[in-house]
Amino acid sequence: MSASDQPIIGLTTYLEQAQTGVWDVPAAFLPKVYFEAVTRAGGIAVLLPPQPVSPAIASRVVDGLDGMIITGGKDVDPALYGQAPHPTTDDPRPDRDAWEHALLAAAIERGLPFLGICRGLQVLNVALGGTLHQHLPEVIGSTKYQLGNGEFSRVPVHIDEDSAVGRMLGSDALPVEAYHHQAVDVVAPGLRVTARSDDQIIEAVELASVPFGVAVQWHPEQTPDDLRLFEGLVDAARSYRNGTA
Numbered sequence: 001m002s003a004s005d006q007p008i009i010g011l012t013t014y015l016e017q018a019q020t021g022v023w024d025v026p027a028a029f030l031p032k033v034y035f036e037a038v039t040r041a042g043g044i045a046v047l048l049p050p051q052p053v054s055p056a057i058a059s060r061v062v063d064g065l066d067g068m069i070i071t072g073g074k075d076v077d078p079a080l081y082g083q084a085p086h087p088t089t090d091d092p093r094p095d096r097d098a099w100e101h102a103l104l105a106a107a108i109e110r111g112l113p114f115l116g117i118c119r120g121l122q123v124l125n126v127a128l129g130g131t132l133h134q135h136l137p138e139v140i141g142s143t144k145y146q147l148g149n150g151e152f153s154r155v156p157v158h159i160d161e162d163s164a165v166g167r168m169l170g171s172d173a174l175p176v177e178a179y180h181h182q183a184v185d186v187v188a189p190g191l192r193v194t195a196r197s198d199d200q201i202i203e204a205v206e207l208a209s210v211p212f213g214v215a216v217q218w219h220p221e222q223t224p225d226d227l228r229l230f231e232g233l234v235d236a237a238r239s240y241r242n243g244t245a
Contacts (some may be wrong), residue, residue, distance in 0.1 A: 007066035007237035009043040011035055012100055012120075014073050015050040015093070033221040034071055034117075041230035043067065043237065050099040058102035067113040067212075067237030070100050070120030072219060075182055078134060081126050086134035088181065101127045108210055111245060113236035115229060116215025118180055121205060124215045128207075130188030136181050140199050145178045152177040152222055157203040163194035164214050165204045168232045176203070176218035183217060211245040212236035 011034055018027040028049030035045035048061065048068075062068070077092035078085050085092075100123045107114050116124045122132055133139050136146075147153055155178050161171030184202040187193060195204030195216070207213030212233065220229045239245040 003044070005238070006042055006044045007234055007241050008046055008064070009038045009067045009069060009234065009237060010046050010048045010061070010065040010103075011038065011069045012071050012096070012103065013047050013049045015096060030071060031221070033224065034069065037221045037224065037227060037230045038069070038234070040224070041227045041234045043230075043234040048099075048103065050093075050096040053099050053102045055102060055106070058106040062103060062106040062110060062112055065112060065237075066241040067233050068103065068107055068115075069233070070104065070114065070116045070123055070215070072118035072120065072179075074119070075134075076119065076122050076126050076132065078132070081131040083131070083134065088135045097123070108207065108213070111210045111240070113210070113212035113233055113240050113245070114214075115212075115233045117221065118217060118219055121215035121217050122182060122184065124207070124213075125184050125188045125191060125205065128188035128190055130184060130191065131186040133183050133185045136183055136201065139183075140201070143181075145183075145201070146181040147179075150179075152179050152219065154178075155197055155218075157195045157197050157218065159195040159204065160193075163192070163204075164206055164212065164232070165194050165216070165229075168228045176216075176220070177222040178218045180217055211240070 013028045013030040015028050038045040074093050075090040154175050156173040159166045159171050191205045194206050203217045205215050
């Protein structure tokens with residue numbers, strides 16, 4: 001495949017204190033598994049670190065992309081959906097929240113294909129007016145979705161066969177890699193729930209007003225032998241770039 005056939009996929013990043021060698025500084029970073037999945041699926045990955053943003057800046061960024069991934073990370077600030085923080089909720093990251101909200105707004109306005117992963121699903125839901133369960137163990141009575149210490153849970157999800165996710169992954173119970181203590185509570189207007197776990201936790205949503213607007217609560221980047229979601233995004237991004245979406 002020539003470079004001209006490879007769509008450019010932007011991936012949002014963390015902005016946290018990080019150590020490397022003698023340095024201990026605030027740094028933008030993203031685990032390699034995210035952008036490696038994009039390149040293996042046929043895209044060109046570019047990283048989008050949190051920075052001062054306005055609608056005009058977000059538009060400039062999105063106009064240089066063919067597709068976008070809102071990646072995992074810290075909890076969304078509950079003030080954005082009208083709640084006080086739960087004791088287990090991460091300290092807010094207002095710079096990243098503002099950055100990703102602005103990028104999503106610009107993407108949705110243009111019909112730019114996007115994929116939300118874990119936090120990315122939550123950002124999408126909050127940006128469009130939904131709310132979150134801040135601590136799932138208080139809802140379901142267990143820590144099955146976030147075991148801690150970086151250990152992913154393998155949980156089955158049930159996918160609506162008549163959905164973009166269903167067409168990519170099938171509708172049978174699919175074991176996925178989960179690591180989240182929060183999840184969608186009130187679904188935002190315009191979003192359709194297209195996958196749930198056995199205990200009815202929302203695990204995928206789709207935005208019908210754009211050609212490809214998919215978000216999943218699990219971590220598909222953790223299953224490198226299954227690139228179907230990334231391939232779906234890259235295919236949609238190629239169509240968007242070619243004007244055939």
